[in-house]
Amino acid sequence: MxxxxxxxxxxxxxxxxxxxxxxxxxxxxxxxxxxxxxxxxxxxxxxxxxxxxxxxxxxxxxxxxxxxxxxxxxxxxxxxxxxxxxxxxxxxxxxxxxxxxxxxxxxxxxxxxxxxxxxxxxxxxxxxxxxxxxxxxxxxxxxxxxxxxxxxxxxxxxxxxxxxxxxxxxxxxxxxxxxxxxxxxxxxxxxxxxxxxxxxxxxxxxxxxxxxxxxxxxxHGSERWELLTDGDTGWLRERAGITVAEFDGGWAVFEAESDAARQAVLAEAVSRGEVVSFTREHTTLAQIFKEVVR
Incomplete structure (x- = not known):
C-alpha cells in the first residue's frame, strides 16, 4: 500500500x-x-x-x-x-x-x-x-x-x-x-x-x-433514466413525478421523484408499444469530474 x-x-x-x-x-x-x-x-x-x-x-x-x-x-x-x-x-x-x-x-x-x-x-x-x-x-x-x-x-x-x-x-x-x-x-x-x-x-x-x-x-451518479421505445415519448412530459431532461421521438431521459413514478413510466410505455430498453443512465467519469471540481 x-x-x-x-x-x-x-x-x-x-x-x-x-x-x-x-x-x-x-x-x-x-x-x-x-x-x-x-x-x-x-x-x-x-x-x-x-x-x-x-x-x-x-x-x-x-x-x-x-x-x-x-x-x-x-x-x-x-x-x-x-x-x-x-x-x-x-x-x-x-x-x-x-x-x-x-x-x-x-x-x-x-x-x-x-x-x-x-x-x-x-x-x-x-x-x-x-x-x-x-x-x-x-x-x-x-x-x-x-x-x-x-x-x-x-x-x-x-x-x-x-x-x-x-x-x-x-x-x-x-x-x-x-x-x-x-x-x-x-x-x-x-x-x-x-x-x-x-x-x-x-x-x-x-x-x-x-x-x-x-x-x-x-x-455522484445521477438518478436519471433512459427510455427507448418504438413510439413517441412525448407523453412523459405529462406524467406526475417525472421531469424530462431530453427526448427525441421514441427516446427520452428523465428523472423520477420516486420508484413508484419510475415504475409507472415503464408500465405505461409497455402499454403503448414495444420497449426497446429501460435503463439507469450511465454516469461517466467526465460527469463526476465536472461535478466535484466546480
Missing part, C-alpha cells in the same frame, strides 16, 4: 498541494486525474523523491519511503527522458542493468517486454528515429523493464493510437494482477474510466474525490 498523508508543497507564495491524502492499494490500478496545474505531476515527483514535500508524508506499507524503496519503483515522467542516440533494446537492457539485473536476464526481459509493446522489429533503431507514439512505448518499457514493485506513470497514454492504448492497458493490468500498486495520470478520461479500479481527482492542489470507481459512480 502506497499512502500519502497531508502532503503539502509551496512554490513561493503559491500553495501547489494542500494536505493531499490518498492511497494506492496493492494490485490496484489507480487513475489520477485533474486539470492542468492541478498538482498531479508535483504529487508524483514527491512520491518519487524528485521533489521534497514541505509537509506530510509518503509511506509504503506503513513505513516512510526511503531511497532504497524508491529504487524499486518504476517511473515514467510526462517528458520523454530516454537517450536519443541509443538503440531501443540497448536502452532497455541498460536500464534493467542499472537496477541490478544480470546481463542475460536483463536482455531476455527487455526483449520480451519490448516485443509485447509492439517494438519487436525496432530493437536496433535509435530512440530518436522512432515516431512519437513508439517513443512513448519505449518510455513505458523503461519504467517496467526491471519488474518494479510500485509503478508511477505520468500521462502514459499520451500520443498513442487506439491499438497501442489497448496494448499498454494490457501490460499495466498484468502488472497490477501481479500485486503491483499502479498510479497513473491521464487527461483521457475514457481510458481512465475503462482501466482503473480506483480514482483520485485533484483540483487546485486539493483532493476533490477519491475511492473505488464504482463507489464514486454510486455517490
Amino acid at each position: 502506497l499512502e500519502l498523508n497531508d502532503v503539502t508543497k509551496r512554490y513561493g507564495e503559491r500553495l501547489a498541494l494542500d494536505a493531499v491524502s490518498f492511497s494506492v492499494g496493492d494490485g490496484r490500478l489507480t487513475g489520477f486525474v485533474g486539470g492542468n496545474g492541478a498538482g498531479k505531476t508535483t504529487t508524483m515527483r514527491i512520491i518519487l523523491g524528485v521533489l521534497a514535500a514541505d509537509g506530510g508524508s509518503v509511506s509504503l506499507d506503513g513505513a516512510t519511503l526511503t531511497a532504497a524503496d524508491r529504487r524499486r519503483f518504476g517511473y515514467m515522467p510526462e517528458e520523454r527522458g530516454l537517450y536519443p542516440k541509443m538503440k531501443v533494446l540497448e536502452q532497455a537492457v541498460y536500464l534493467a542493468r542499472l537496477h541490478g539485473w544480470a546481463p542475460a536476464a536483463a536482455r531476455r526481459n527487455a526483449s520480451e517486454l519490448l516485443d509485447r509493446l509492439g517494438l519487436g522489429e525496432r530493437f536496433d533503431d535509435t530512440i530518436e528515429s522512432l515516431s512519437l507514439g513508439n517513443q512513448q512505448r519505449a518510455q513505458i518499457a523503461a519504467a517496467l523493464v526491471h519488474h518494479p514493485e510500485v509503478l508511477v506513470l505520468d500521462e502514459p497514454f499520451s500520443g498513442l493510437d487506439p491499438i497501442a492504448v489497448e496494448t499498454v492497458q494490457g501490460v499495466l493490468a498484468d502488472a497490477a494482477a501481479g500485486g503491483v500498486p499502479v498510479l497513473f495520470s491521464s487527461h483521457q478520461l475514457d481510458i481512465v474510466e475503462r482501466l482503473c479500479d480506483d480514482l483520485v481527482i485533484i483540483a487546485g492542489g486539493r483532493i476533490a474525490a477519491s475511492g473505488a470507481r464504482d463507489a464514486l459512480r454510486a455517490e
Whole structure:
C-alpha cells in the first residue's frame, strides 16, 4: 500500500498541494486525474523523491519511503527522458542493468517486454528515429523493464493510437494482477474510466474525490433514466413525478421523484408499444469530474 498523508508543497507564495491524502492499494490500478496545474505531476515527483514535500508524508506499507524503496519503483515522467542516440533494446537492457539485473536476464526481459509493446522489429533503431507514439512505448518499457514493485506513470497514454492504448492497458493490468500498486495520470478520461479500479481527482492542489470507481459512480451518479421505445415519448412530459431532461421521438431521459413514478413510466410505455430498453443512465467519469471540481 502506497499512502500519502497531508502532503503539502509551496512554490513561493503559491500553495501547489494542500494536505493531499490518498492511497494506492496493492494490485490496484489507480487513475489520477485533474486539470492542468492541478498538482498531479508535483504529487508524483514527491512520491518519487524528485521533489521534497514541505509537509506530510509518503509511506509504503506503513513505513516512510526511503531511497532504497524508491529504487524499486518504476517511473515514467510526462517528458520523454530516454537517450536519443541509443538503440531501443540497448536502452532497455541498460536500464534493467542499472537496477541490478544480470546481463542475460536483463536482455531476455527487455526483449520480451519490448516485443509485447509492439517494438519487436525496432530493437536496433535509435530512440530518436522512432515516431512519437513508439517513443512513448519505449518510455513505458523503461519504467517496467526491471519488474518494479510500485509503478508511477505520468500521462502514459499520451500520443498513442487506439491499438497501442489497448496494448499498454494490457501490460499495466498484468502488472497490477501481479500485486503491483499502479498510479497513473491521464487527461483521457475514457481510458481512465475503462482501466482503473480506483480514482483520485485533484483540483487546485486539493483532493476533490477519491475511492473505488464504482463507489464514486454510486455517490455522484445521477438518478436519471433512459427510455427507448418504438413510439413517441412525448407523453412523459405529462406524467406526475417525472421531469424530462431530453427526448427525441421514441427516446427520452428523465428523472423520477420516486420508484413508484419510475415504475409507472415503464408500465405505461409497455402499454403503448414495444420497449426497446429501460435503463439507469450511465454516469461517466467526465460527469463526476465536472461535478466535484466546480
